[in-house]
Amino acid sequence: MSVDLYKPGLEGVPAAKSSISYIDGTQGILEYRGIRIEDLAQNSSFLETAYLLIWGELPSQTELEAFEHDIRYHRRIKYRIRDMMKCFPESGHPMDALQASAAALGLFYSRRALDDPIYIRNAVIRLLAKIPTMVAAFQLIRKGNDPVQPRDDLSYAANFLYMLREQEPDPLAAHVFDVCLMLHAEHSINASTFSAMVTSSTLTDPYAVIASAVGTLGGPLHGGANEEVIEMLEEIGAVENAAAYLDNCIRQKRKIMGFGHRVYKVKDPRANILQDLAEQMFDRFGGDRYYEIAVELERLVEDRLGEKGIYANVDFYSGLVYRKLGIPTDLFTPLFAIARVAGWLAHWKEQLNENRIFRPTQIYVGQRDRVFVPRDKR
Numbered sequence: 061m062s063v064d065l066y067k068p069g070l071e072g073v074p075a076a077k078s079s080i081s082y083i084d085g086t087q088g089i090l091e092y093r094g095i096r097i098e099d100l101a102q103n104s105s106f107l108e109t110a111y112l113l114i115w116g117e118l119p120s121q122t123e124l125e126a127f128e129h130d131i132r133y134h135r136r137i138k139y140r141i142r143d144m145m146k147c148f149p150e151s152g153h154p155m156d157a158l159q160a161s162a163a164a165l166g167l168f169y170s171r172r173a174l175d176d177p178i179y180i181r182n183a184v185i186r187l188l189a190k191i192p193t194m195v196a197a198f199q200l201i202r203k204g205n206d207p208v209q210p211r212d213d214l215s216y217a218a219n220f221l222y223m224l225r226e227q228e229p230d231p232l233a234a235h236v237f238d239v240c241l242m243l244h245a246e247h248s249i250n251a252s253t254f255s256a257m258v259t260s261s262t263l264t265d266p267y268a269v270i271a272s273a274v275g276t277l278g279g280p281l282h283g284g285a286n287e288e289v290i291e292m293l294e295e296i297g298a299v300e301n302a303a304a305y306l307d308n309c310i311r312q313k314r315k316i317m318g319f320g321h322r323v324y325k326v327k328d329p330r331a332n333i334l335q336d337l338a339e340q341m342f343d344r345f346g347g348d349r350y351y352e353i354a355v356e357l358e359r360l361v362e363d364r365l366g367e368k369g370i371y372a373n374v375d376f377y378s379g380l381v382y383r384k385l386g387i388p389t390d391l392f393t394p395l396f397a398i399a400r401v402a403g404w405l406a407h408w409k410e411q412l413n414e415n416r417i418f419r420p421t422q423i424y425v426g427q428r429d430r431v432f433v434p435r436d437k438r
């Protein structure tokens with residue numbers, strides 16, 4: 061097989077036919093099931109958007125109410141999962157805790173009936189309902205507290221913030237968080253979604269699918285970048301240091317976190333919405349000195365690297381919003397996971413409709429026909 065066929069990172073190689081999301085990376089367009097992300101962010105809710113992604117159509121009022129009701133009903137997690145989390149080291153990363161807990165869900169719901177629509181619906185409901193509870197539970201457990209039970213009277217977003225911070229959130233904070241979830245819910249075949257699809261293609265259970273995707277999302281080139289953005293802004297420390305920081309990165313060929321994208325060659329449309337949400341949060345709850353550094357860095361990067369198509373991506377402003385929501389930095393990627401579960405499940409369902417196990421090929425570049433040398437002769 062010709063080596064020319066090989067595309068590192070599978071760049072530009074179609075791996076599926078999909079009708080879940082559409083991206084135009086040169087015009088900065090993102091659509092879920094044909095609806096622009098700006099329209100959804102303005103008018104929808106995370107659960108309605110999740111329904112749209114997974115079932116392909118916006119729900120009627122009755123369908124949405126039933127979906128929200130079922131998710132509310134399944135929010136609690138088994139005490140054994142909580143007990144398992146108590147055995148995790150408190151210094152461990154919450155993404156690792158989430159990956160292990162998501163996989164453990166499969167132990168409780170092990171019946172695998174991928175051709176049964178009720179099994180599919182229940183798995184969707186359980187995963188969407190329980191992942192936020194698991195993220196919040198680990199946060200409290202590692203602080204030495206008991207997890208807080210979900211509150212049925214609160215919306216999906218408000219309940220998560222309540223379980224995490226042990227106090228009912230301000231309505232603006234809950235709304236902003238809900239929009240963040242919508243923005244992160246789906247993004248075609250990125251690394252974690254591909255990981256979910258590969259796992260799905262073996263016809264394993266959906267909990268294993270989500271656990272493998274969570275593991276993939278955690279890396280700094282993917283979902284983990286939002287944490288690194290905050291560390292970078294901390295390191296820059298002041299607006300006047302931004303230019304020197306950027307010069308250094310360019311000289312040392314270091315990536316600037318929160319910039320660049322395999323698909324977008326302009327500013328990510330989600331970054332625009334997140335920047336706007338960050339400003340709404342600052343107007344209401346007071347500013348963040350990192351924001352000025354971020355704006356200056358974005359201006360400089362556009363100026364120096366814009367011609368290479370390197371602009372702010374979704375991770376650049378999301379951390380600033382989360383900071384204002386009072387969320388610890390190492391929970392930023394788990395928040396991304398809470399949202400992306402919707403997209404992963406949509407791809408899982410789509411994959412099942414027309415499944416063929418993923419089994420790519422390789423260009424072998426190693427040696428052949430070697431003779432085994434006995435250990436005492438090496």
Ligand code: CMC
Pocket residue numbers: 069250280281282283284285314315316317318319320321322323365368370373374375
């Ligand atoms: N800072 C500086 N230069 C960059 C950056 C950046 N953030 N991103 C890409 N480049 C340069 C890169 O050095 C290379 O230049 P050259 O051709 O001169 O060697 C060129 O642009 C292509 O880069 P690449 O790494 O080959 O591009 P990719 O499509 O493989 O990677 C990426 C995409 C997102 C992994 C990369 O842009 C990156 O590492 N960005 C920083 C990490 C980050 O913000 N990740 C979040 C991505 S968006 C959300 C998500 O997927 O979770």
